[in-house]
Amino acid sequence: MPISPNFTSVLSKEWEINFTQCMPNGFLKYTDLCNLLQLTAAAHSDLGGISFTDMQAFNQAWVLSRMRVELTALPKWRDVVTVKTWINTLEKSRSIRALEMHLNGKKIVGAETFWAVFNTEKRRPEALALPYQHFELYPENKATLTPFSKINVSLEKEILFEKTVFLSDLDIVDHVNNVKYLEWCLDHVDEKIILNQDITSFEMNFMKELSLKDQVVIHENESEDSVIFSIAKEDKNCFALQLNLK
Numbered sequence: 001m002p003i004s005p006n007f008t009s010v011l012s013k014e015w016e017i018n019f020t021q022c023m024p025n026g027f028l029k030y031t032d033l034c035n036l037l038q039l040t041a042a043a044h045s046d047l048g049g050i051s052f053t054d055m056q057a058f059n060q061a062w063v064l065s066r067m068r069v070e071l072t073a074l075p076k077w078r079d080v081v082t083v084k085t086w087i088n089t090l091e092k093s094r095s096i097r098a099l100e101m102h103l104n105g106k107k108i109v110g111a112e113t114f115w116a117v118f119n120t121e122k123r124r125p126e127a128l129a130l131p132y133q134h135f136e137l138y139p140e141n142k143a144t145l146t147p148f149s150k151i152n153v154s155l156e157k158e159i160l161f162e163k164t165v166f167l168s169d170l171d172i173v174d175h176v177n178n179v180k181y182l183e184w185c186l187d188h189v190d191e192k193i194i195l196n197q198d199i200t201s202f203e204m205n206f207m208k209e210l211s212l213k214d215q216v217v218i219h220e221n222e223s224e225d226s227v228i229f230s231i232a233k234e235d236k237n238c239f240a241l242q243l244n245l246k
Contacts, residue, residue: 010085011044030186037113070145098112163215182204
């Protein structure tokens with residue numbers, strides 16, 4: 001699609017939290033928080049002419065490589081939040097995108113995301129085939145206090161769960177959707193930590209894609225102030241998650 005006449009380099013989009021997105025305590029699920037951030041990023045790409053549809057003309061798609069989310073609060077059912085997004089860097093095959101969530105004029109979530117251009121036929125990164133110079137970049141305008149990082153998965157860990165990838169885990173790029181990894185891991189977190197909103201920030205590293213019927217093992221390493229999960233296929237790490245706790 002052509003660049004929208006409504007395109008701006010900074011996008012703000014409102015979302016009303018509905019009951020299907022909420023935990024039993026009425027607050028937004030962490031997985032649905034990530035979905036809202038991803039949908040806002042996708043809406044900005046649509047307006048700027050670098051959406052999934054635009055990129056598929058060249059067998060390309062954006063895939064998430066790293067993500068850090070910092071939280072001071074979660075919205076609840078019927079709250080109307082504003083998600084704001086802009087691009088810090090964009091060159092060749094990679095981009096860093098910032099996102100913030102605001103409630104009643106107050107910032108409650110900040111996220112830094114690292115995206116790569118992925119050839120959906122060759123299944124490997126490559127340079128973006130579409131023009132993107134119309135996006136103004138804001139390299140100094142950070143949404144998080146701390147940038148994303150590489151999670152240490154070499155720590156001593158225990159096997160939590162073995163899983164087979166099902167069709168419901170896959171997205172339009174034909175691999176496991178980034179939010180699914182988070183969901184798999186959060187299912188093994190003490191429910192009190194989640195319901196009491198004891199997670200102050202979390203990071204995700206996406207290392208290798210997973211496909212239909214892949215067999216994976218989920219590992220955990222727990223300390224006093226953090227929990228680290230890793231997901232491996234055939235002893236090769238595919239994903240890591242670090243939850244930082246109060």
